[in-house]
Amino acid sequence: MKLMDKLQILADSAKYDVSCSSSGSSRSNRPGGVGNASLPGICHSWADDGRCISLLKVLFTNVCIYDCKYCVNRSSNDVRRASFTPDELCELTIQFYRRNYIEGLFLSSAVIRSPDYTMELMIKALRKLRHEYRFNGYIHIKSIPGADMRLVHEAGSLADRMSINIELPSVSGLKLLAPQKDPASILEPMGYVRERIMESRELVLYKKPQPFVPAGQSTQLIVGATRDSDLKILTLTEHLYRRYQLKRVYYSAYVPVNDDRNLPSVNTSPPLLREHRIYQADWLLRFYGFKAGELLDEGHPNLDTHLDPKCDWALRHLDQFPVEINKAPLEMLLRVPGIGYRMAAKIIRARRVGPLGFEDLKRMRVVLKRARYFITCNGRYYGGIDLDSGLLYQLLSDKTDSKVMAGQISMFG
Amino acid sequence: MVYVTDGSFEGILTAVFEAFRNREDPEEITLGGDFQLSMTAGIREISTDTEKSDRVWRGVESKISKESLENLYMAYLSEHPRVGLYIYRYIKLGLNIGRKVEGYLQHPDVHAIYDLSRRVGSEAHLFLGILRFKKLRNGVFYACYEPDNNITQLITDHFASRLSDQAWIIHDRKRDILALFNGEEVIFTSGFPGIDHEDCEGEYEELWKRYFSAIAIESRKNPRLQRSFMPRRYWRHLPEKQL
Incomplete structure (x- = not known):
């Protein structure tokens, strides 16, 4: 088979993996080597679906022994199958890298023969890429559930980031749609990787560092293949950030690829807006000091699709508003709908020099469309409505959904 | 007064020096000789003098801050027609109030410098990728x-x-x-x-184009989002956007 055809097949079957981040690592180049890793990450293009392309994201092979119902590569599907040779993969990566198409390689795979066998093939390719081709750019490797920890360890010392996809947010979902996968085989390596990362950081203190996935680990959850609520998803997310110290949890609106009575029909369109809301909530957990329990609870288990989750929270906590823009601490500014991290920092910087009026905010290009209802400037309120009047829901809800379809916001990786 | 410079950063700093020495507020500091003639304003030709520009450079560094100097230079790279004037006014204000000027974002000239330097920085970052x-x-x-x-x-x-x-x-x-x-x-x-x-040679360019089209999810097509990250004016040098 020609390389062009392999690339077509193995990129096409890797595309449902959302992550493409290249951040969190700062590997430097070596004499005679190719590449380095940039700490904030770099996007190299944006595909027609608007998602950032940072890495060459391919499967090593799409030949699979499993028959997971949601997956396009399930063994019972009649699709074209292909595998790279290690050299083909190395050459593609290096040549793309030299032309500045990519930041590095994202290598995943279907499970061929056994998890261990698959993992060994992937490691062999990575070893070649790092040592023979002297590649110092970014590598993200997908760990294969069920592989031996010794292999997980070896893969982790070659890669910058490692991920293990949870895919289905609940054990019941997993039993229903991926009966051959054992839930423990996902969480066990996650715990293992976390410990190795901690260990390698401690080692740095007193001897030559042995890097182990310096950019941390991430995972992916499918949204909309099962009946799990947003509350369930966000609670799991919060747990993953805390317990396993994941760098990112990615969400993927389920794109129906197979007919199965346990799945949404193939004519269903992917729940993009729901995915977008979950990303917004994820952002609130990571950067804005919110807890999952503040955003959702049993009586309110799903995010409002018409409101962004911060507005939704604010509407249920009107007693905390309006806040005075010249006095509010950073934590509270960050809770004002419409004020993002960058704007909050700008406000704090400027108000140290002098008090800020409403016109000053405009001049500083603070977006006031939503924020105006929730703030005062020097004690004056410019929202023009009574906060308790019940008008806010109407004023704040999104009229159009199209502009907000950012599947993956690349700025913070 | 309209100050006409040669468009170099040193030229603008020389103009700043001259404005201070002449005790006048220029109405405009041009980037080169291509500018709109004004009916009322006189013209002062500024010949770039690195001794003068060095003095302004060091003054900004010591009396305002290194960060300010960097931001002024970044803003200069925008080639915005009014950037010379913004630089002059920023320096004037900064010599008055010191490094506090960096955070004085409610001031229009300070915000202009902040904004232009960020625009330059983000375009530079974008091109590391594209x-x-x-x-x-x-x-x-x-x-x-x-x-x-x-x-x-x-x-x-x-x-x-x-x-x-x-x-x-x-x-x-x-x-x-x-x-x-x-x-x-x-x-x-x-x-x-x-x-x-x-x-x-075009072999890998063809492979890259194929990869680019294979990686997009058809049912999520979103050209507007794509253009917001990667504006159309940049496409002519991107092989993946050539048909």
């Missing part, structure tokens, strides 16, 4: 682009350390600026006509 090299028959890698801002000098270090074992050329065709890397150092020059398509 600059594309073609491999020429002679083995040299050649990248041609037309950025909004004059960012070539901001991106060469990145490529010199990343692609340190290949010879490359970065060509800003709009400004006729050429950065050459020979494996050791970056040399800036100009006067380059460009490269014919026949001089480039």
Whole structure:
């Protein structure tokens, strides 16, 4: 088979993996080597679906022994199958890298023969890429559930980031749609990787560092293949950030690829807006000091699709508003709908020099469309409505959904 | 008064020096001789003098801050027609209130500098990603682009350390600026006509195009989102956007 055809097949079957981040690592180049890793990450293009392309994201092979119902590569599907040779993969990566198409390689795979066998093939390719081709750019490797920890360890010392996809947010979902996968085989390596990362950081203190996935680990959850609520998803997310110290949890609106009575029909369109809301909530957990329990609870288990989750929270906590823009601490500014991290920092910087009026905010290009209802400037309120009047829901809800379809916001990786 | 400079950063700083010495507030500080004549304002030709510009440079560094100097220079690279005036007013204010000026974002001139320098910085970051090299028959890698801002000098270090074992050329065709890397150092020059398509090998470009189309999810197509990250004006130098 020609390389062009392999690339077509193995990129096409890797595309449902959302992550493409290249951040969190700062590997430097070596004499005679190719590449380095940039700490904030770099996007190299944006595909027609608007998602950032940072890495060459391919499967090593799409030949699979499993028959997971949601997956396009399930063994019972009649699709074209292909595998790279290690050299083909190395050459593609290096040549793309030299032309500045990519930041590095994202290598995943279907499970061929056994998890261990698959993992060994992937490691062999990575070893070649790092040592023979002297590649110092970014590598993200997908760990294969069920592989031996010794292999997980070896893969982790070659890669910058490692991920293990949870895919289905609940054990019941997993039993229903991926009966051959054992839930423990996902969480066990996650715990293992976390410990190795901690260990390698401690080692740095007193001897030559042995890097182990310096950019941390991430995972992916499918949204909309099962009946799990947003509350369930966000609670799991919060747990993953805390317990396993994941760098990112990615969400993927389920794109129906197979007919199965346990799945949404193939004519269903992917729940993009729901995915977008979950990303917004994820952002609130990571950067804005919110807890999952503040955003959702049993009586309110799903995010409002018409409101962004911060507005939704604010509407249920009107007693905390309006806040005075010249006095509010950073934590509270960050809770004002419409004020993002960058704007909050700008406000704090400027108000140290002098008090800020409403016109000053405009001049500083603070977006006031939503924020105006929730703030005062020097004690004056410019929202023009009574906060308790019940008008806010109407004023704040999104009229159009199209502009907000950012599947993956690349700025913070 | 309209101060006419040669458009260099030193030229603008010389103009700043002259404005202080003449105790006058210029209405305009031009970037080069191409400007709108005003009926009322007189013209002062500024001849660039590095002794004068050095004094302003050091003054900004010591009496305001190094960060301010960097932001002023970044803003200068935007080539915005009013940037000379913003720089003058920023310095004047900064000499008055010190390094506090950096945070004085409610002030229109300070915000203008902040805004322009950020615009330059983000375009430079974008091109770390979307600059594309073609491999020429002679083995040299050649990248041609037309950025909004004059960012070539901001991106060469990145490529010199990343692609340190290949010879490359970065060509800003709009400004006729050429950065050459020979494996050791970056040399800036100009006067380059460009490269014919026949001089480039195309094998990996074809593979890249195929990859680009295979990785998009059809049912999530979103051209508006794509354009918001990667504006159409940059497409002509992106092989993946050529049909």
